Amino acid sequence: MRTFAEELAALRSEGLFRSMRVVEGSQSGRILLDGREVLLFCSNNYLGLADHPKLKKAAIMAVESSGVGSGASRLVSGTMELHEALENRIAAFKGTDAALVFNSGYAANTGIVSAIVGRGDVIFSDRLNHASIVDGALLSRARFVRYPHNDMTALRRLLEDTEVENGRRLIVTDGVFSMDGDLAKLPELAALKREFGALLMVDDAHGMGVLGETGRGCAELCGIMADVDIQMGTLGKAMGSFGAYAAASGEIIDYLVNRARSFIFSTSLPPAVLAASMAALDMVDSPDGAELRASLARNTLLFKSGLQAAGFDTMGSETQIVPVYVGGAEQTMEFSRLLLAEGVFVQGIRPPTVPAGSCRLRCTLMANQSEDDVVQAVAAIISVGKRLRIIE
Numbered sequence: 395m396r397t398f399a400e401e402l403a404a405l406r407s408e409g410l411f412r413s414m415r416v417v418e419g420s421q422s423g424r425i426l427l428d429g430r431e432v433l434l435f436c437s438n439n440y441l442g443l444a445d446h447p448k449l450k451k452a453a454i455m456a457v458e459s460s461g462v463g464s465g466a467s468r469l470v471s472g473t474m475e476l477h478e479a480l481e482n483r484i485a486a487f488k489g490t491d492a493a494l495v496f497n498s499g500y501a502a503n504t505g506i507v508s509a510i511v512g513r514g515d516v517i518f519s520d521r522l523n524h525a526s527i528v529d530g531a532l533l534s535r536a537r538f539v540r541y542p543h544n545d546m547t548a549l550r551r552l553l554e555d556t557e558v559e560n561g562r563r564l565i566v567t568d569g570v571f572s573m574d575g576d577l578a579k580l581p582e583l584a585a586l587k588r589e590f591g592a593l594l595m596v597d598d599a600h601g602m603g604v605l606g607e608t609g610r611g612c613a614e615l616c617g618i619m620a621d622v623d624i625q626m627g628t629l630g631k632a633m634g635s636f637g638a639y640a641a642a643s644g645e646i647i648d649y650l651v652n653r654a655r656s657f658i659f660s661t662s663l664p665p666a667v668l669a670a671s672m673a674a675l676d677m678v679d680s681p682d683g684a685e686l687r688a689s690l691a692r693n694t695l696l697f698k699s700g701l702q703a704a705g706f707d708t709m710g711s712e713t714q715i716v717p718v719y720v721g722g723a724e725q726t727m728e729f730s731r732l733l734l735a736e737g738v739f740v741q742g743i744r745p746p747t748v749p750a751g752s753c754r755l756r757c758t759l760m761a762n763q764s765e766d767d768v769v770q771a772v773a774a775i776i777s778v779g780k781r782l783r784i785i786e
C-alpha cells in the first residue's frame with residue numbers, strides 16, 4: 395500500500411500538488427497577498443457585491459434581530475422567516491412557482507440530482523459539467539451518460555440509442571462552463587428535452603446576476619426560462635453572499651424537500667447569509683445592478699480583446715470567465731507564479747479540474763476592477779506569456 399507521503403510526492407512530481415493561499419481583506423479589485431498588494435483576477439465575485447455596504451448592513455441587521463446560528467435543519471426548527479422570504483424572492487425573480495435554498499452549490503447539485511433520478515433512470519450530462527453534478531450523478535445510482543462538450547448531434551444520438559423503460563431522462567448542463575467561460579446551447583437543449591420527454595436542469599452558478607437583460611441568468615439570455623425544469627444557481631459568486639437555490643414548479647420543490655438528502659440532513663443557512671442574499675437580489679434587480687453588469691462587460695471586453703490581439707487562445711470564452719490556454723501543468727503553474735511576481739493574482743487550473751494537456755490560467759473579471767488595473771493585468775500577462783514563449 396502506498397503511503398500518503400508517497401502519494402503527495404507523486405502529486406508534487408507531476409506538478410499537480412495543490413495548496414491554499416491566504417488573502418487579506420475583502421474580494422475587491424486589489425487584495426493583500428503575503429502583505430503585498432496585488433490585482434485580483436481569480437475571484438468569482440463578479441459584480442463586486444461581496445463587500446458591498448448594502449449587503450454588509452443587511453447581514454449585520456439580521457444578526458442583531460435573529461442571531462448568528464440557525465440551530466437545526468430545515469425540517470426540524472431551522473426554517474426561519476428569512477428562509478421563506480428568500481425563497482419567495484428567488485421564485486419571483488426566476489419566474490417559477492417555487493424555490494428552495496441549499497447550503498452551497500455543491501450541496502444543491504448533489505442533493506437535487508440524486509433526488510430526482512435513481513435506478514432505472516438515465517442522466518445525460520455534458521462532459522465539462524461541474525464536479526458537483528458528477529458527484530450527484532454517482533450518488534443517484536442512475537445510469538450516467540456523458541456527451542461530448544456542447545455536441546448536440548452526439549446528444550441526440552445518445553438520447554435515441556439509450557433505452558429507458560418507464561424511467562426518467564434528465565439532461566443536465568452548466569449554463570456557463572466554469573473553466574471555459576462558454577455557454578451551453580440552451581435553445582437546442584430545450585428542443586431536445588421536449589422531443590424526448592426529458593427533464594432539463596441548468597446549473598447557472600456563473601450566470602445568475604450576470605447574464606440576461608435583467609441578470610436573471612443564462613435562461614433569460616437565451617429566452618428559454620419556461621423550458622428549464624430546474625434552474626439551479628449559486629448565491630456565493632456574483633451574488634456576493636453564500637448558498638444556492640433550485641427554482642422550479644411547486645411539485646418539484648415539494649419533492650426536493652422530501653428527497654434531497656443534502657437539504658434534509660444539514661443545518662440550514664444562518665440569518666446573516668440569508669439577509670445578504672436578499673440584499674443582493676434587490677441590487678441585481680435594480681438600476682445599480684444594471685450598472686454593475688455594464689461595468690463587468692466593459693472590463694471583460696477590454697481584457698479579452700487585449701489578450702486575443704496579443705495572440706493568446708481564450709478557448710471560446712463568451713463571458714467574464716476568460717481562460718488563457720497554456721497546455722502543460724508545470725508551465726501553467728510557472729505562468730501563475732511569474733504573474734504573481736508582476737503583481738497579478740491568477741490561478742492555474744490543472745487536472746482533475748480540467749483534462750490533461752488543457753491546463754490554463756482561469757482569469758475572471760469583476761465590476762469593481764478599475765480600467766487601469768485591467769490594462770495593467772493584460773500587459774503583465776503578455777509580458778510573461780512572451781517570456782514563456784506561449785505567444786511570440
Ligand SMILES: *Cc1c(COP(=O)(O)O)cnc(C)c1O
Pocket residue numbers: 498499500501503524526568572597599600628629630637638
Ligand atoms: C462553484 C460552482 C458550484 C458550487 O457552488 P458552491 O456554492 O461554491 O458550492 C456548482 N456548479 C458550478 C458550475 C460552479 O461553478
